[in-house]
Amino acid sequence: MPEGVFVGFAIVIFITMLLGFIRVERGPTAADRMLAAQLFGTTGVALMLLLAEAFQVPALRDVALVLALLAAVTGIAFVKRANQIQGSETPGGTVS
Amino acid sequence: MNSPVLWLDILVVVILILLSIRIFSEASLFKSVVLFIALGLFVSFAWVKLAAPDIALTEAALGAGVTGALLLDTVGHLRSRNVPYSKHRHAEDGTSSNA
């Protein structure tokens, strides 16, 4: 029974995660899209922890830990590289 | 057969396929890269469902960290066209890009 509860929660969280695709698709700025991708990372942490309980795989807590630490790297790479350089090219400072 | 666990599998697989279609049907390069980063995350759920936590761990570390940073850096580089080296560096400082 507890397994079913955890899997149910996991599916609910997974569906909320999918809402992030609305932001990825509609933008309008690059930062919106990138933040939606970051949302997948942070929600993914919760999902990994739920699945660790549901399937009794303690190693998934390590996966959650790694995701929580490393999701930031992509965001910072976006801010420092993909967005910044574009800012010198278009006055708006955004890419779409 | 109709257990919730199998539904989760089907959900993950459908999202993986839709994501990979969107990556290559997308005109905007940056959007493709964001979708590709998202694909890396969703694939690590597939590894979890396939009882491969070792691979999920590697995918989370490499997909979320290194590959994403490399691709975004390349996108930034490909956009930095006609920007001379001096301005290029200033733009990265964020100090005198308006000068």
Next chain:
Amino acid sequence: MTQIEIYLLAGAAMFCIGLYGLVVRPHLLHKVMGLNVMAVAVFLVLVSVARRVPGPTPDALPHAMVLTGIVVSVAATAYSLALIKRIYTETGAVTLQETDDDA
């Protein structure tokens, strides 16, 4: 349909989608992403095959192979991206089409 079959078919489908990106899309970055999607598809097939043994723990051999493959594909991606940047700074092109100077 069993769980293994779902992932096997997803692997076949993603392989073709990645092939589409590699062959049809002209931008070099799309081609690199296409190769990566194809790699993910192959890994999906290998890891699903690892589940064919009875019992809860899958076969460790395909897992080790996929682990190796992921690291190698990251290395190949990094090298391809370095090549793309070099092509771009030398020629200003982001495709392999000779006529497409304005890309």
Next chain:
Amino acid sequence: MPNNIERPRRAQHIVAVGLLVAVFVLLARAVLYIPMHDTGVASSIQDNLQISGVLNPVTAVLLNFRGYDTLLEIAVLVLAIIGVLSLQREGMLASGRLAPFADPALSLLTRILVPMMILIAGYLLWAGEKAPGGAFQAGSILGAAGVLVTLSGHVRPGWLSPAIVKIIIAVGFVVFLVAAIIPMFFDKNLLEYPLHLAKPLIILIETWLTFSIGMILVTMFISSAAPITDDYVRGDAT
């Protein structure tokens, strides 16, 4: 923006998609015909796990049973980094100075995250002996930590000269290769570790591999992301 690339012509596009659908049908048939019976590999890995020196079957396969795969994989990584470095101007590794450290928020984030990443990398390396983890995961996290440090604009510390960077890149492969070859001088096969030395040898190799993989990933990022020099911009005026 480099996005205004002409789409392929419609007829070509339809033919390509048709061909790919045909490939999919063939592939789907092929993958569904993969025999689903037990080949016995998994049970033989489980049976021999106690002589491998570690308790995690994936680590046992990677570093003991099929160690030559991993050895060649590290060779591929070293080749890839040589390729990346050879695409750079000479001295690009030396002139790795980046933008000064400006952003206070990023500074704080880096100061919090990087020590934790190093800690987690050490933990995963240690856990790899009996749970998911090991040199690849730990090395990837070290690499990501290095990418973070690079992005936040820290200048490379003085002791980390280009020569030392290259040594760290190579050391994992060299240690692994030496450990693989030494048994051959004692009438054994390549990579046939003595039973009582298997565990310490695997941990030794994995530790050096972690440093090497981390340094390779960082160098891949730094050297392909290094600011372009003035004469690189030539030919850019189309």
